[in-house]
Amino acid sequence: xxxxxxxxxxxxxxxxxxxxxxxxxxxxxxxxxxxxxxxxxxxxxxxxxxxxxxxxxxxxxxxxxxxxxxxxxxxxxxxxxxxxxxxxxxxxxxxxxxxxxxxxxxxxxxxxxxxxxxxxxxxxxxxxxxxxxxxxxxxxxxxxxxxxxxxxxxxxxxxxxxxxxxxxxxxxxxxxxxxxxxxxxxxxxxxxxxxxxxxxxxxxxxxxxxxxxxxxxxxxxxxxx
Amino acid sequence: xxxxxxxxxxxxxxxxxxxxxxxxxxxxxxxxxxxxxxxxxxxxxxxxxxxxxxxxxxxxxxxxxxxxxxxxxxxxxxxxxxxxxxxxxxxxxxxxxxxxxxxxxxxxxxxxxxxxxxxxxxxxxxxxxxxxxxxxxxxxxxxxxxxxxxxxxxxxxxxxxxxxxxxxxxxxxxxxxxxxxxxxxxxxxxxxxxxxxxxxxxxxxxxxxxxxxxxxxxx
Amino acid sequence: xxxxxxxxxxxxxxxxxxxxxxxxxxxxxxxxxxxxxxxxxxxxxxxxxxxxxxxxxxxxxxxxxxxxxxxxxxxxxxxxxxxxxxxxxxxxxxxxxxxxxxxxxxxxxxxxxxxxxxxxxxxxxxxxxxxxxxxxxxxxxxxxxxxxxxxxxxxxxxxxxxxxxxxxxxxxxxxxxxxxxxxxxxxxxxxxxxxxxxxxxxxxxxxxxxxxxxxxxxxxxxxxxxxxxxxxxxxxxxxxxxxxxxxxxxxxxxxx
Numbered sequence: 001x002x003x004x005x006x007x008x009x010x011x012x013x014x015x016x017x018x019x020x021x022x023x024x025x026x027x028x029x030x031x032x033x034x035x036x037x038x039x040x041x042x043x044x045x046x047x048x049x050x051x052x053x054x055x056x057x058x059x060x061x062x063x064x065x066x067x068x069x070x071x072x073x074x075x076x077x078x079x080x081x082x083x084x085x086x087x088x089x090x091x092x093x094x095x096x097x098x099x100x101x102x103x104x105x106x107x108x109x110x111x112x113x114x115x116x117x118x119x120x121x122x123x124x125x126x127x128x129x130x131x132x133x134x135x136x137x138x139x140x141x142x143x144x145x146x147x148x149x150x151x152x153x154x155x156x157x158x159x160x161x162x163x164x165x166x167x168x169x170x171x172x173x174x175x176x177x178x179x180x181x182x183x184x185x186x187x188x189x190x191x192x193x194x195x196x197x198x199x200x201x202x203x204x205x206x207x208x209x210x211x212x213x214x215x216x217x218x219x220x221x222x223x224x225x
Numbered sequence: 226x227x228x229x230x231x232x233x234x235x236x237x238x239x240x241x242x243x244x245x246x247x248x249x250x251x252x253x254x255x256x257x258x259x260x261x262x263x264x265x266x267x268x269x270x271x272x273x274x275x276x277x278x279x280x281x282x283x284x285x286x287x288x289x290x291x292x293x294x295x296x297x298x299x300x301x302x303x304x305x306x307x308x309x310x311x312x313x314x315x316x317x318x319x320x321x322x323x324x325x326x327x328x329x330x331x332x333x334x335x336x337x338x339x340x341x342x343x344x345x346x347x348x349x350x351x352x353x354x355x356x357x358x359x360x361x362x363x364x365x366x367x368x369x370x371x372x373x374x375x376x377x378x379x380x381x382x383x384x385x386x387x388x389x390x391x392x393x394x395x396x397x398x399x400x401x402x403x404x405x406x407x408x409x410x411x412x413x414x415x416x417x418x419x420x421x422x423x424x425x426x427x428x429x430x431x432x433x434x435x436x437x438x439x440x441x442x443x444x
Numbered sequence: 445x446x447x448x449x450x451x452x453x454x455x456x457x458x459x460x461x462x463x464x465x466x467x468x469x470x471x472x473x474x475x476x477x478x479x480x481x482x483x484x485x486x487x488x489x490x491x492x493x494x495x496x497x498x499x500x501x502x503x504x505x506x507x508x509x510x511x512x513x514x515x516x517x518x519x520x521x522x523x524x525x526x527x528x529x530x531x532x533x534x535x536x537x538x539x540x541x542x543x544x545x546x547x548x549x550x551x552x553x554x555x556x557x558x559x560x561x562x563x564x565x566x567x568x569x570x571x572x573x574x575x576x577x578x579x580x581x582x583x584x585x586x587x588x589x590x591x592x593x594x595x596x597x598x599x600x601x602x603x604x605x606x607x608x609x610x611x612x613x614x615x616x617x618x619x620x621x622x623x624x625x626x627x628x629x630x631x632x633x634x635x636x637x638x639x640x641x642x643x644x645x646x647x648x649x650x651x652x653x654x655x656x657x658x659x660x661x662x663x664x665x666x667x668x669x670x671x672x673x674x675x676x677x678x679x680x681x682x683x684x685x686x687x688x689x690x691x692x693x694x695x696x697x698x699x700x
Binding site for chain 2: 075166183193198
């Protein structure tokens, strides 16, 4: 039988299936990013608080999350937590939990960086022209922080999407798993399927992440001035 | 928690830890070499090569390592390129880490003032000598914190090579969970192993960062 | 034969004609000071002479040999032309000693013992031998600039170029640097100096080249230039440095 070659991608509903798998990945990434932003902002502001103990606790959380590879966290939540608590969670739920924990730490650190990097006299000159504290945040601190934060936050999305590729290793059926299934079912018609399918997935990730990275760079360049 | 069991499996973790370190070490060294090369190509705006380097950096930064590994290990043999799992992992890590290291060196090179090049040239040094004796050492000193952070990043990234059946810490853990169902013990050892590797490095990095921030040459 | 000869040098920068048909020569042992308003192209001219700037036409000759035509040989030529910059540009990651030894050892591949002896001698002469193992950031501006001069001298150059070497120094440190240069002049070093220190120029120069708007408008013996400048532009330029007429209660309007 003749090798289908690259046509394996469009054979049957293969393309549709692969895209469906990709959607699972992207969904996990986006839900995790949203949760990370929701929790990350207050977390970051708390990290700038004057309370030493509070700061220490936050710091410990951040460092603990960072020093252990995400893959290990996935294992802990996928294999360890059910064993300890008896609650069995599906792979995708575990993924969202782990990525949210990780993302909250990262987003929090970004927020902390943005707030503390604002020069002190910004707040003081706000006071000097008679603004209230709320007005200072509304008109001075928040707009400037957002400018500093937005590029890095969008960057977090691409990092999240790339990291989401790991969920296949805890049994989530996403694009890589669908790819494996396609390769297996077409092993006879298309012996070279794994080259094309994995190459295609590689390409898919690139065309999702590259425009986002490009956009971030444009944004950074424009806001530099 | 089964202490005897932990002791029993600790030798497995020692082996796997050594493997993880070996893989990471080779990956870091190659990443450094690729990073230095790419950043110098960009710094001196070498025609043609610059284009290739920039495409490489984009590809590397916008695709996950896991997908790179699958493509290298399962995809390439179908077109006649057969590489061992270890080779694939090394290539993948270097491919990924190279662009991160290039970014680290870019920052360092930009921190060296152009006047330093002219001062070197006016002493009759060749361009290569100026790079080697004047630009490179200064750029390296500035880049050390980012290089350290990237090294830690690369070590952490090795945690997925079990996907192409390499026997690293994750592989051993999964094995033990599968065979003995001693999940807690296996995971504990996994975390401990990574902490033993990463914690000292991370502390060292914090220390170096703090020192570099307040000092320059001659302190 | 002149040691250095510049013939019909033209330099364009972004479409601007920054150096226009520059020709002059410097004899062995001569000290030439280039004066002119800022932005007139003095520094650019110095930088052209040791190949840091490309020129579009003209010739630069050292000992009768054209040096600007083969760009691959500049590193050899530059070993004979010492240059000192306004911003010192010492290498911050090297000690004073290492800064000085780098060129002679790596570019000229000379014997380390011999170079080390020369370096110490030179450092001693500028009064910095005890700073040998210091890093640049541990030195004052004046000290750094003296080290930069020694660094260039240790290459045994045939000619030295000084590009506004006191311009970024605090006033109290200017003297220590100028003294080193006066000393060099006395010993017969061939030098081209760009400076804004008029009194120093008067003291050190054999000849003055006055540049304005990218062209040489006047060349004269130092004495003559300062007492009887020929061109209107040179007169105006010299007046800028003259405060004597500006006294309280004196009407200066006619001067303007």
